[in-house]
Amino acid sequence: MKLFCVGCGPGDPELLTVKAVNIIKAAEVIFAPTARDGKPSIALSVVERHLKKSARTVSLVFPMTKERESLSDYWKRNALEIADAVRSDKKVVYLTVGDPALYSTWIYIHRELVCNHEDIEIEIVPGVTSMFAFAAQAKMSLAEGDETVAIIPACYDLNRIKKVANCCDTLIFLKDGRYFDRVIEMLSEAGFGDDSSIAIAQDISVEGEILKMSKLRDMVGTKGPTEKYFSIMVAKKNNHDRK
Numbered sequence: 001m002k003l004f005c006v007g008c009g010p011g012d013p014e015l016l017t018v019k020a021v022n023i024i025k026a027a028e029v030i031f032a033p034t035a036r037d038g039k040p041s042i043a044l045s046v047v048e049r050h051l052k053k054s055a056r057t058v059s060l061v062f063p064m065t066k067e068r069e070s071l072s073d074y075w076k077r078n079a080l081e082i083a084d085a086v087r088s089d090k091k092v093v094y095l096t097v098g099d100p101a102l103y104s105t106w107i108y109i110h111r112e113l114v115c116n117h118e119d120i121e122i123e124i125v126p127g128v129t130s131m132f133a134f135a136a137q138a139k140m141s142l143a144e145g146d147e148t149v150a151i152i153p154a155c156y157d158l159n160r161i162k163k164v165a166n167c168c169d170t171l172i173f174l175k176d177g178r179y180f181d182r183v184i185e186m187l188s189e190a191g192f193g194d195d196s197s198i199a200i201a202q203d204i205s206v207e208g209e210i211l212k213m214s215k216l217r218d219m220v221g222t223k224g225p226t227e228k229y230f231s232i233m234v235a236k237k238n239n240h241d242r243k
């Protein structure tokens with residue numbers, strides 16, 4: 001009665017770990033998150049080539065809303081469906097994009113399972129997180145020496161983001177590209193000089209990837225290149241890599 005949660009990386013199937021591939025190849029039931037009914041699951045598309053012909057795939061809906069109360073019903077229902085599949089003695093895998101520990105639907109499923117389905121044993125397989133795929137693609141370091149790094153969801157309270165920005169050297173913004181412009185406008189008030197590096201990417205490691213490296217001065221007052229949820233922005237106060 002064991003459930004595997006597998007982190008399947010940022011989108012490029014070659015960024016799956018060997019362990020992830022082995023578990024996915026053996027899976028009889030694969031659960032994957034999607035934002036709405038009928039929308040293909042990104043996580044599922046990453047692993048498709050490794051699935052057994054007989055494997056059953058199930059997309060579970062996790063709506064894109066910040067309302068915890070309505071989300072909680074989905075978490076409960078989805079966790080129950082997964083637990084029932086594991087109890088039927090099948091080899092069951094739950095997939096997440098990137099790594100399961102970072103802003104993933106798995107976090108809520110895991111909590112539900114631990115609280116309400118104690119009989120289910122769990123193994124978590126880490127995945128390449130989008131911010132490290134981003135750093136590799138941008139050939140950019142995220143921190144050195146005594147520098148501090150913050151990981152920030154851009155779609156929440158801007159005042160809180162500003163407080164964090166004030167005391168960190170590198171800011172990694174996820175969730176989501178449509179909020180990056182308003183964050184950029186705030187950075188100079190949080191101690192980021194005109195010369196600070198700003199790197200922005202959309203759809204890292206998959207078709208249509210966009211990657212733009214700039215200075216803060218060139219970004220302020222302009223429209224950024226990202227319009228999608230699947231975007232990352234990194235802002236660095238110290239510009240050691242400057243030529």
Ligand SMILES: C[S@@+](CC[C@H](N)C(=O)[O-])C[C@H]1O[C@@H](n2cnc3c(N)ncnc32)[C@H](O)[C@@H]1O
Binds near residue numbers: 010101176202
């Ligand atoms: C729900 S979080 C999941 C993060 C994931 N667990 C990870 O480890 O990267 C979704 C956010 O991750 C980022 N993301 C994930 N994959 C991405 C990709 N291929 N390109 C750009 N951003 C990505 C975006 O910031 C997106 O809004």
